[in-house]
Amino acid sequence: MSTTQVGIVGAGPAGLLLGHLLHLNGIDSVIVENRARDYVIDRVRAGVLEQGTVDLLMAMGVGERLQREGLRHDGLYISFGGERHHIALADLTGGKAITVYGQNEVVKDLIDARIATSRPLHFEAEHVSVGALDSSRPTIHFRQGGTDHEIRCDFIAGCDGFHGVCRQSIPDGALTNYDRLYPFGWLGILAGAPPSSAELVYTYHDRGFALFSMRSPTITRLYFQVPPDEPIDQWTDEAIWDEMLMRMTTRDGWKPQVGRIVQKSVTPMRSFVAAPMRYGRLFLAGDAAHIVPPTGAKGLNLAASDVLVLARALKAFYESGRSDWLDEYSAVCLRRVWKAQRFSWWMTTTLHRSPDETAFDHQRQIADLDYLTGSRAAMTSLAEQYVGLPMEISFESAGL
Ligand code: APR
Numbered sequence: 001m002s003t004t005q006v007g008i009v010g011a012g013p014a015g016l017l018l019g020h021l022l023h024l025n026g027i028d029s030v031i032v033e034n035r036a037r038d039y040v041i042d043r044v045r046a047g048v049l050e051q052g053t054v055d056l057l058m059a060m061g062v063g064e065r066l067q068r069e070g071l072r073h074d075g076l077y078i079s080f081g082g083e084r085h086h087i088a089l090a091d092l093t094g095g096k097a098i099t100v101y102g103q104n105e106v107v108k109d110l111i112d113a114r115i116a117t118s119r120p121l122h123f124e125a126e127h128v129s130v131g132a133l134d135s136s137r138p139t140i141h142f143r144q145g146g147t148d149h150e151i152r153c154d155f156i157a158g159c160d161g162f163h164g165v166c167r168q169s170i171p172d173g174a175l176t177n178y179d180r181l182y183p184f185g186w187l188g189i190l191a192g193a194p195p196s197s198a199e200l201v202y203t204y205h206d207r208g209f210a211l212f213s214m215r216s217p218t219i220t221r222l223y224f225q226v227p228p229d230e231p232i233d234q235w236t237d238e239a240i241w242d243e244m245l246m247r248m249t250t251r252d253g254w255k256p257q258v259g260r261i262v263q264k265s266v267t268p269m270r271s272f273v274a275a276p277m278r279y280g281r282l283f284l285a286g287d288a289a290h291i292v293p294p295t296g297a298k299g300l301n302l303a304a305s306d307v308l309v310l311a312r313a314l315k316a317f318y319e320s321g322r323s324d325w326l327d328e329y330s331a332v333c334l335r336r337v338w339k340a341q342r343f344s345w346w347m348t349t350t351l352h353r354s355p356d357e358t359a360f361d362h363q364r365q366i367a368d369l370d371y372l373t374g375s376r377a378a379m380t381s382l383a384e385q386y387v388g389l390p391m392e393i394s395f396e397s398a399g400l
């Protein structure tokens, strides 16, 4: 049996960021992750950081490689009817931008930072469970290397993603789940090809949505819409490129550069919120509490804003015994979460073709895109949400 102040379940962006924010405030934590370190680092995930997330990582002192290797984008393209339309994100938002830097790179940097602090981080923990959540000493149990462990905590942070154990440990009826499944998913590839555009291209095509992104000057990241349960083996590399080129090529001849596909997978799309993001002394953060479809590129960024709010509340509790910020945690996070949900839903439904759409829906989508790309007001609205609405609290209040 061991003790800690904050037990953190999950070493994704949410858990690792929280652990480091707590460290910077002199608060102890133990992070328990059920996967192996290499698995967590190699897993290909999202890649767009909002301005506020970049600022947060920099303020935390973990942004050195991000600043060197991250690709700052001052704009993006919306493509439809065979034409790309530029949205000048930075011009429209007073200089804010997004940075393309893989989630797995963020995770790698945060694991290195954690290890440098010598604070505990357990990988390959089996049979992870949480208990006594409504008591003042909630516990984490797990098995590692054949030994059972129990950690008694003041608080537990459930940062274990959508399929984790923390949310599922909350008694039935204590949470309200808001859930929406979409009738499509994304087939995504990583390809060894230099990006043929310096900025992202979101495409609405008669055959469905497609997205051009990248990871580095030599790696392109591309997606297109498929049915949600599409078997990936049904797609040869050649067929994938044919479909990408068909959807993305514009009338001026722009198209992605073809290269060797090094990774491919299909992801379903869903919007989900569990509220409140707390039960007793268990606080949910990141994907454990909410999922957005990837079209708005908000998942990782919401995880970052949640844990900033949680770190502020825990700091206030330990420094001055006040618990009002812990009590407000869920409400403060959910305001931002719901705005990001709305934005992600809008991007998704505007840019995808739905199997049950009517001819009216189709024309309305085209009008939506025509309005978006022709109105400075509409472009500004997209831009301020895409680069990220303001964090709900200041960095200073979280001890940065
Ligand atoms: N016990 C311990 N760890 C667990 C358990 C468990 N029972 N279940 C899951 N985990 C781990 C996962 O292996 C993963 O490393 O919790 C971590 C959760 O990380 P993420 O799923 O990345 O979630 P989060 O940290 O909230 O980050 C949100 O994830 O889905 C993406 O695009 C989304 O960028 C967003 C980000």
Ligand code: PHB
Binding pocket: 045, 046, 047, 048, 200, 211, 213, 214, 221, 294, 295, 296, 297
């Ligand atoms: C990515 O680069 O993986 C990416 C970019 C934008 C999105 C989703 C994913 O909306």
